[in-house]
Amino acid sequence: MERLKAFLPSLAVIVLLIAVWWAVLIVTGSLIFPTPWMVVTGTWELIENGTLWQHISASLLRVGIGFGVAVCVAVPLGLWMGWVRGAYRMLNPLFQILRPISPIAWIPIAILWFGVGDASPIYLIFISSVFPMVVQTTVGVHTIEKRYLRAAENFGVSRRTLFTRVVIPAVLPQVVVGMRIGLGVAWLVVVAAEMIALHSGLGYMIMDSRNAGNRYDLVVAGMIIIGLIGLSLDALMRLLEGMRWVRWRYAH
Amino acid sequence: MRTKIEIRGIAKGFTSDKGRLEVIESVSFSVREGEFVAIVGPSGCGKSTLLNLVAGFLRPDAGAVVIDGALHSKPDSRGILISQQGSVFPWLTVRENLMFGLNGHAPADHADIADHYADIVGLKGFEESYPHELSGGMLKRAELARALVVKPETLYMDEPFSALDALMRLRMRNELLRILAKERHTVMLITHDVEEAIHLADRVLVLSSRPARIRASFDVPFAHPRRLASAAAQELRTAILRELGLDEAAEDERRPDASGQADTDST
Numbered sequence: 072m073e074r075l076k077a078f079l080p081s082l083a084v085i086v087l088l089i090a091v092w093w094a095v096l097i098v099t100g101s102l103i104f105p106t107p108w109m110v111v112t113g114t115w116e117l118i119e120n121g122t123l124w125q126h127i128s129a130s131l132l133r134v135g136i137g138f139g140v141a142v143c144v145a146v147p148l149g150l151w152m153g154w155v156r157g158a159y160r161m162l163n164p165l166f167q168i169l170r171p172i173s174p175i176a177w178i179p180i181a182i183l184w185f186g187v188g189d190a191s192p193i194y195l196i197f198i199s200s201v202f203p204m205v206v207q208t209t210v211g212v213h214t215i216e217k218r219y220l221r222a223a224e225n226f227g228v229s230r231r232t233l234f235t236r237v238v239i240p241a242v243l244p245q246v247v248v249g250m251r252i253g254l255g256v257a258w259l260v261v262v263a264a265e266m267i268a269l270h271s272g273l274g275y276m277i278m279d280s281r282n283a284g285n286r287y288d289l290v291v292a293g294m295i296i297i298g299l300i301g302l303s304l305d306a307l308m309r310l311l312e313g314m315r316w317v318r319w320r321y322a323h
Numbered sequence: 324m325r326t327k328i329e330i331r332g333i334a335k336g337f338t339s340d341k342g343r344l345e346v347i348e349s350v351s352f353s354v355r356e357g358e359f360v361a362i363v364g365p366s367g368c369g370k371s372t373l374l375n376l377v378a379g380f381l382r383p384d385a386g387a388v389v390i391d392g393a394l395h396s397k398p399d400s401r402g403i404l405i406s407q408q409g410s411v412f413p414w415l416t417v418r419e420n421l422m423f424g425l426n427g428h429a430p431a432d433h434a435d436i437a438d439h440y441a442d443i444v445g446l447k448g449f450e451e452s453y454p455h456e457l458s459g460g461m462l463k464r465a466e467l468a469r470a471l472v473v474k475p476e477t478l479y480m481d482e483p484f485s486a487l488d489a490l491m492r493l494r495m496r497n498e499l500l501r502i503l504a505k506e507r508h509t510v511m512l513i514t515h516d517v518e519e520a521i522h523l524a525d526r527v528l529v530l531s532s533r534p535a536r537i538r539a540s541f542d543v544p545f546a547h548p549r550r551l552a553s554a555a556a557q558e559l560r561t562a563i564l565r566e567l568g569l570d571e572a573a574e575d576e577r578r579p580d581a582s583g584q585a586d587t588d589s590t
Contacts, residue, residue: 221380222410226424226473227400236423240414319413319455 105288110295113288122276126293127300129271130261133189134304137196138257144197145204145253146246152205153212154238163209166202174199174260178267192264192272199260200253207249211242244312244320251308258301273297327356327477327509333376333386335369336534346372348534349386356476359503359510361520364530365567370513371481373535377511378404378479390477400424402477403470407485411454411465417441418450420465424473440468443502460491464498471502477509485515496522500547517563521556522549529566539566 089107096106105113117123152159174195181191215238223237265274273293280289311317330352336345346369354360364370375381377388379398388395390402398404403424411420421437441450444464454462463483470478484492496519503510514520520527521543529539541563545556 218406218408218410219412221398221404222412223423224380225378225398225400225402225404227398228424228426236415237412240412243414316414319453 103285103287105291109288110291113286114292114296117276117289117292123296126271126273126276127296130265130273131300133192133265133272134196134254134257134261137193137261138200138254140193141197141201141204141253141257142250145201145249146208149205149208149246149249150212150238150242153209153242154234159209166205170202170206174256175263178264181264182267187267187269189269191267192261192269195260195264196257200257203252203256204246204249207245207252208242211245211249212238214245215241240316244317247308247311247317250311251305254304254308255301258297258304262297273300324355324357326353327358327390328354328377328511329389330377331387331389333373333383333388334534335372335376335381335383345534347376347383348536350530350535350537351386352528352537352540354509354511357507357509359512359523359525360528361512361514361524361526362528362530363514363517363520363563363567364535365532366515368530368532369535370515370530373530374404374479374481374511374513378402380404400473401475402479403473403475404479404481405466405470405483407482409462409466409486411462411469413454416451416453417446417457417465417468420454421450421469421472423469436472437468440472441465443471443505444468444498459487460495463487463495467499467502471506475508477511480510480512482513482515484519492516492519499523504547517560517567518551520563521559522551527563529563539563 093107096104114123148162152162177195177198178191181194185191185194219237219241220233223233228236261272262274262277265272266278269275273296277290277293280286280293330350332349332351333347334345334349335347336343338344350373352360362370362373372381376383377395379388379395379402382396412423415423418434418437418441421440422433425433425436438447438450441447444467446461446464446468449457449461454465457465466483484495487495500523510523512520512523517527524543527541527543528537529541530536531538541559543559545553550556551560
């Protein structure tokens with residue numbers, strides 16, 4: 072009941088927005104922009120004919136693969152760059168140049184290299200989520216407080232113990248933050264990538280609905296579904312933040 | 324008793340953009356095995372630098388630190404540093420922290436050894452707790468226990484209790500004495516609290532302001548448990564404060580409880 076109360080104001084804003092949307096349509100008498108009710112029936116149509124699940128699972132699969140590969144590359148790379156000064160000096164300038172390039176700018180090259188199949192969007196997701204995670208992990212290693220490293224040095228532990236018992240646990244909270252950012256970016260990018268040249272995915276669904284007969288009800292339905300899934304993915308990453316091996320960082 | 328630590332004319336300075344800053348200037352003294360030496364000095368005088376040099380975290384520009392007859396150049400688990408901010412690993416439980424430094428025992432015994440020391444410092448029942456679940460005083464106990472676990476020969480304590488409130492500070496001092504009565508260690512304590520030095524130490528060294536030299540050395544001849552309010556202890560305190568250049572402050576503080584006593588030659 073208490074939690075419901077906390078949600079009430081944000082719920083009210085959403086209801087208000089829908090009401091304004093509806094009212095504007097009645098006043099202007101637009102024939103092409105859908106009413107909220109049309110969006111609901113459109114969504115129902117997609118659920119009934121089964122295409123919604125196909126598109127959602129196609130998008131999620133691409134994000135899963137691209138993001139998964141990015142985590143596997145970014146975390147070890149970030150640890151290495153954070154720990155070994157030479158590696159940082161060598162790679163950081165390159166990453167600082169590559170990082171600001173919008174993933175959208177990679178689309179032509181992705182198509183050139185990987186064609187119009189699944190590999191292109193997966194590559195785009197990879198390239199967009201790998202940099203924030205590398206940076207977060209590197210910064211995480213660099214910001215480990217000296218007093219902890221000194222204490223470990225004082226106890227004369229092996230380099231391996233130092234790495235597994237001090238460096239990695241100290242950095243994990245930052246890695247989780249990086250993953251949260253990375254997954255957010257990945258979800259943004261998959262939709263954009265699918266708009267270009269594919270036959271499945273939520274991005275494709277939106278473009279296809281417009282091209283095949285101006286079904287703007289399905290366009291808006293697709294947008295709302297993208298938002299809701301993005302929210303769920305973020306909530307999933309927040310669950311990671313609650314796990315016992317990173318909770319020390321957030322608990323005060 | 325034999326000499327444990329010998330500091331031979333060490334000097335240390337730091338170079339920054341603003342130029343060269345000499346922090347320690349030719350400091351020599353020795354510490355006997357099992358002795359508790361407190362070092363007091365004005366703030367910013369280089370007390371911590373001195374302790375870091377002795378513990379091996381810094382290398383002197385000149386002179387040498389000799390421990391057990393051998394040149395000491397890098398930190399090891401025979402001498403554990405306990406600092407003001409503390410360094411208990413927040414990502415490990417109390418027990419895991421205590422087990423951190425254990426090598427050379429059968430791994431199966433690690434938890435038992437850790438729990439034994441948790442008990443000694445009064446953390447029984449908190450072995451599974453994380454540091455953020457502990458109070459400041461308990462954190463200090465955990466840090467002390469983690470040091471004791473590895474059976475260090477020397478404890479280097481850099482204002483270990485100064486972040487605690489007054490009551491907890493007093494409690495930790497008594498706690499430390501209780502533990503040292505059980506397991507004798509050589510201790511070097513940095514403090515700005517003269518009373519703390521007199522309460523704990525066998526000998527108090529007074530440092531000058533920067534660049535630090537040793538101004539004076541006082542033996543503390545009182546048996547434990549010590550009564551800090553005793554006339555002799557107060558006299559020693561006045562003498563140490565005088566070396567720190569605090570004649571008037573000493574007199575002001577003494578007035579309420581020890582008005583008729585002794586003298587000062589501050590005029």
